[in-house]
Amino acid sequence: MRDLDAGVRTALRGLDPRNVERVASHLVAAGTLLEEDPAEALAHARAARDRASRVAVVREAVGVAAYHAEDYAEAARELRAYRRMSGDESYRAVLADCERALGRPEVALRLVAEALAEAPDAVETAELRIVESGARRDLGEDAAARLVLESALGNRLDPASLQPGDTARLRLASAYADLLELQGEHERSSDWLIAIAGADTDDVTGAVDRLGIEFTDLEDELVDVQPLDDGAATPPEVVEPLPEDDHELGRSFDEEVEAEVAELLGESDPPAEGGTGTH
Numbered sequence: 001m002r003d004l005d006a007g008v009r010t011a012l013r014g015l016d017p018r019n020v021e022r023v024a025s026h027l028v029a030a031g032t033l034l035e036e037d038p039a040e041a042l043a044h045a046r047a048a049r050d051r052a053s054r055v056a057v058v059r060e061a062v063g064v065a066a067y068h069a070e071d072y073a074e075a076a077r078e079l080r081a082y083r084r085m086s087g088d089e090s091y092r093a094v095l096a097d098c099e100r101a102l103g104r105p106e107v108a109l110r111l112v113a114e115a116l117a118e119a120p121d122a123v124e125t126a127e128l129r130i131v132e133s134g135a136r137r138d139l140g141e142d143a144a145a146r147l148v149l150e151s152a153l154g155n156r157l158d159p160a161s162l163q164p165g166d167t168a169r170l171r172l173a174s175a176y177a178d179l180l181e182l183q184g185e186h187e188r189s190s191d192w193l194i195a196i197a198g199a200d201t202d203d204v205t206g207a208v209d210r211l212g213i214e215f216t217d218l219e220d221e222l223v224d225v226q227p228l229d230d231g232a233a234t235p236p237e238v239v240e241p242l243p244e245d246d247h248e249l250g251r252s253f254d255e256e257v258e259a260e261v262a263e264l265l266g267e268s269d270p271p272a273e274g275g276t277g278t279h
Contacts, residue, residue, distance in 0.1 A: 004028060011057045023052045030061050038068035056085035067094055072101040092120070093127035097134070105135035126152065126168035130175045142183065149176045159195030167204060170196055174205035 004012075004024055012020050026048035033041035042065040045058075052058045063078030076098040079091045096111040112132045116125065129152040136145035150157060152172050162173055173196050180189035196207040203209075 008057050011055055012052070015052055015055070019051055023048045023055075023058065026051075027058070027061055030065050034065060034068055038065060038070075041065045042069040042071065054085075056082050056088075059085060060088075063091070063094075067098065070101070072098040076102070089115075089118075090124070093124060093131050096128065096131045100131060100135050100138060105138040108132075108135040122168040123171075126171050130171065133175060133179065137179070137182075146179055146183070149179060159192045162195050162199040164199045164201050166199075170200050170205055174207060177207075 004027060008027065009024075012023060015023060026044045030041045030044040030048065033044065042062070045062040045065040048058050049062050059078050060082040063075050063082055066072070066075035066078060076095055079095055079098075083089060083091065092111060092115040096108040096115070099105070099108040099111060108131060112128045112135070115128050120128065129148055133145045133148040136142075136148060149172060153169065153176060159173070162170060173192055177189045177192035177196065180186075180192065190211075193207050193211050196205055197203075197211055200207055
């Protein structure tokens with residue numbers, strides 16, 4: 001429950017306390033899995049709806065998950081239910097795009113026109129124009145599709161004019177780059193994508209992936225130096241024997257004993273005076 005934002009927690013307060021935690025857990029799972037596994041996210045959202053179908057945010061969760069899972073009929077149905085229950089009009093571009101996906105571009109264009117007539121903010125306007133361009137393309141009106149995006153981008157049809165943080169224009173530019181690619185202008189499309197990737201620091205447009213750029217962690221490129229194995233066999237140390245000098249230095253203990261025995265038995269000459277022999 002604590003993983004939900006305050007607005008959703010407030011919306012769930014009207015439920016039976018025994019039901020709240022289960023609905024909340026499904027909503028958290030749906031939100032967490034939305035990008036990674038949209039189908040599983042949709043399953044969790046539906047489970048929440050089964051327990052709380054009269055809660056607007058639950059219907060919203062189902063609609064958003066269905067859209068990501070490409071179940072456009074359910075997405076449109078649930079988002080319309082959410083709009084009726086909450087009065088929130090923020091999903092107009094998504095609803096129009098669902099109509100496109102369902103093969104009804106004329107309906108999508110009508111929804112776009114109705115939404116634009118109410119002077120939405122810059123971000124929603126950009127999304128509506130992108131859907132409008134797509135619907136024109138669906139109808140075979142390629143020139144009109146291009147004109148929609150170029151008009152929305154304004155007079156600065158220059159990739160270098162893109163600025164970080166201008167999400168609306170970056171989204172329009174991304175759609176424009178896709179359209180150029182579809183129309184065979186590959187070099188211009190690539191120029192726009194490169195500029196988008198440079199300005200889109202949060203990668204909301206996915207331009208980096210579309211360019212096929214992969215970032216490598218430099219630490220992964222460093223040579224992995226393995227420590228010496230402490231259990232490895234160590235070759236024996238080679239000790240060079242010391243040369244014996246005239247004073248018989250460097251003889252081993254056994255050699256000293258043998259020499260002393262030989263001297264006692266008279267088998268060898270006694271050491272010279274001043275020598276260091278054993279007495």
